[in-house]
Amino acid sequence: MSDRFAEKMRETAVVHDTRLLGDFAVIYCRGNHADEAKAPLASDGAALGVYGARPPVVCDRCADLLAYAEKRRAYCPKDPKPFCSHCDTHCYTSEQAEYMREVMRYAGPRSLLHGHAVDGIKHVIEGRKAKRTAAARAADIDREGSR
Ligand SMILES: [Zn+2]
Numbered sequence: 061m062s063d064r065f066a067e068k069m070r071e072t073a074v075v076h077d078t079r080l081l082g083d084f085a086v087i088y089c090r091g092n093h094a095d096e097a098k099a100p101l102a103s104d105g106a107a108l109g110v111y112g113a114r115p116p117v118v119c120d121r122c123a124d125l126l127a128y129a130e131k132r133r134a135y136c137p138k139d140p141k142p143f144c145s146h147c148d149t150h151c152y153t154s155e156q157a158e159y160m161r162e163v164m165r166y167a168g169p170r171s172l173l174h175g176h177a178v179d180g181i182k183h184v185i186e187g188r189k190a191k192r193t194a195a196a197r198a199a200d201i202d203r204e205g206s207r
Pocket residue numbers: 088089090093096118119120121122123
């Protein structure tokens with residue numbers, strides 16, 4: 061593990077993004093890889109405590125994706141980082157990019173039920189008009205949550 065990786069993994073935004081992906085992977089893996097053996101993630105990020113005391117429990121393939129995503133996130137050259145889906149730098153391999161899109165598509169909407177209303181909506185919805193609708197819905201969900 062490089063110093064730069066370890067350093068980046070301490071940044072609030074990186075921790076936030078990485079944990080979000082961990083939650084997404086758990087939702088996706090539970091729903092799509094029900095028959096696969098699962099184990100707590102043992103990535104470099106997990107070793108650094110990025111996911112907190114309980115790393116995401118996922119199958120091998122999803123674990124590979126998360127370990128890969130940690131690296132991509134840590135070495136992202138953009139500051140501030142745009143949403144990956146809106147970025148002009150394609151740093152993921154096409155295979156991992158497609159897998160990640162699948163995870164996002166599946167877990168994004170479902171993550172609304174797991175306390176990621178705003179993040180989920182931002183990641184899933186493309187386009188300005190869709191974003192406006194989503195923000196209104198996120199506000200509704202936030203109101204529901206604060207009651
Ligand atoms: Zn999986």
